[in-house]
Amino acid sequence: MSQRRVARWPDQVFFVIVILVAFLVIALAFAIVAILLYNSQQSFRVFGWAFLWSTTWDPNKQIYGALPFVVGTLLTSTIALLIALPLSLGSAIFITTVAPRWLRAPLGTAIELLAAIPSVIYGFWGIWVVHVYMDTTVDPALQKYLGWTGAFSGTYTGFGVLTASIILAVMIVPTISAISRDTLAAVPAAQKEAALSLGATNWEMTRVAMIPYSRLGIVGGIILGLGRAIGETMAVLMVIGSSDRLPTSLLGNGSTISTLIASELLSNNGPLQISAILECGLVLLLISLSVNVVARLLVWRITKSAGGAVA
Amino acid sequence: MKFDHFARRKLKSHVVTVLAGLTVVAVLYPLIDIIYTAFVHGGAVLFQLMFLTSRNPTPCSAISCATVGIAPDIEGTVAMVGIAALISVPIGVLAAIFASEYRTRGIGRVVSFTADVLSGVPSILMGAFIYGYLVLVNPSLIETAYTGGVALAAIMIPIVTRTTEEALRTVPNSTREAAIALGISKWKMTLRIVLTSALPGVVTGVLLGVMRAAGEAAPLIVTVGFSNLPINSVSTLNGPAGSLPVLIYLFAQSPYSNWLSLAWGAVLFLLIAVLIVNVLSRYMIHRLSAKMAGAG
DSSP: OOOOOOOSHHHHHHHHHHHHHHHHHHHHHHHHHHHHHHHHHHHHHHHGGGGGTOOOEETTTTEEOOHHHHHHHHHHHHHHHHHHHHHHHHHHHIIIIISOHHHHHHHHHHHHHHHHSOHHHHHHHIIIIIHHHIIIIIHHHHHHHHGGGSTTOSOOOSOSHHHHHHHHHHHHHHHHHHHHHHHHHTSOHHHHHHHHHTTOOHHHHIIIIITTTTHHHHHHHHHHHHHHHHHOOHHHHHHSOOOSSOOOSTTSOOOOHHHHHHHHTTSOOOHHHHHHHHHHHHHHHHHHHHHHHHHHHHHHHHHHHHHHOOO | OHHHHHHHHHHHHHHHHHHHHHHHHHHHHHHHHHHHHHHHHHHHHHTSTTTTTSOOOOOOOSTTOOOOOOHHHHHHHHHHHHHHHHHHHHHHHHHHHHHHHSGGGSHHHHHHHHHHHHTTSOHHHHHHHHHHHHHHHOGGGTTSHHHHHHHHHHHHHHHHHHHHHHHHHTSOHHHHHHHHHTTOOHHHIIIIIIHHHTHHHHHHHHHHHHHHHHTOOHHHHHHTOOOOSOOOSGGGGGSOOOOHHHHHHHHTTOSSHHHHHHHHHHHHHHHHHHHHHHHHHHHHHHHHHHHHHHHO
């Protein structure tokens, strides 16, 4: 019986190619950190750690501090999250527990399509639709009824921190909603039937049997949505009415780290400004990496345990 | 009394149902409004003759002004996304093969995790990263279409890696075992059988990545800038180039009426392209997974 041996070396060559490319992907992640770190050196030497809490950003005097942009980033994404959260959870609950079966997939797809629309189109829509509505209706009303809180003081133009946050909210709803929907849909039928057999209404079943079961997945979705809001650039850039100072009012202008990079990196004010901008970029990278790693770990843990968990 | 209590609970449940329904309306309203306004303002522009094949117009505000077309921007987008695809598709597919087919080595998991985390890196930072690299290495390459293509490739690599890996995973193990049993070598099996069976899924993933890159403006405004010159030879890629998203950004608040209508036309064009590709690829993925489930 003759047995033809298959040569082993092509397999080994293929394995080497594949593993080298795989390491390239890992190297890309490290290269991003390394390049931003290396470019930040000059700015770090001049301003030290005070860069992080200094509020002055003045290209004319070559003084740079990151705080206005860090605050702008955290402020817009937090407000966006507060707006997006009830909308995402509400829509996820509606799709998984209320909507008739034939409507579920189309509704889910429609919401996910919101995530496919390019950021610059949201910005365009923000300028020509949301901005007008904010300027004529929302901003004056907020100032009239909530002006006493101080958060809505000053002049308004319809552009600004709040407008940017609202558009961000629309953009992150699909992320949170889709993941919440998937984890809610993964709740075992036995769990739901147990609640129903005890006489629970539809809402009680959702609240008692479904939300606690999928809580980790929902939290993962929220953090992923937050990560998306933190790094979003074009839509925010187009409606936030850029300013290099700390925002004083939600109706006033602001800036985020990403809008700073987009608007000033090519402005040619010398190497120190480039270095300071890229140091801001490094701060943004660290924030978004930590947010993403936490979210991915949560979502991974759930998808891994979902198969094994039996109610 | 008991009945009243139950009625109250029923009522509460109904109220929550209605509220949840309202959130769906609130969430879908922007989608409908974006499509609606784009058609209202961009419809007449997009469907006029030569819009896709003519140059950008000179600025002009009279009613008689011509809107002309967005050809240089389509060319720029196609060129840069093409460069990005040439770089990212081989890298993404091979990395995915490693992650899916050589999983026992443990590093496979690290690769998929890295790709996952990379896909969460803000696109503006991919632009800033490429810019920061070229500042150190070769500043003359900044503001060229080549650089824009590389920045878009950095965005596409994690997307292609993850979608390809998922497509490879839908290939049942019995297929691999059957191939091995017939005495085929591993690399031939991976490329000719596993990758070929997963091909529709891979193509869908690449298409989604391409559309994502085609809609990105942020990395381009820090690496390419903008130009309204046509791209008619390879050497023009060595300078700034136009692109649809950057055109939309720059002309969004233009005081010139013809530039503004040009931007509306570009918005509608990009929106239609993105939505069609997304709906079709979702349909394809759905059909594929149904087929796989049937076969398995």
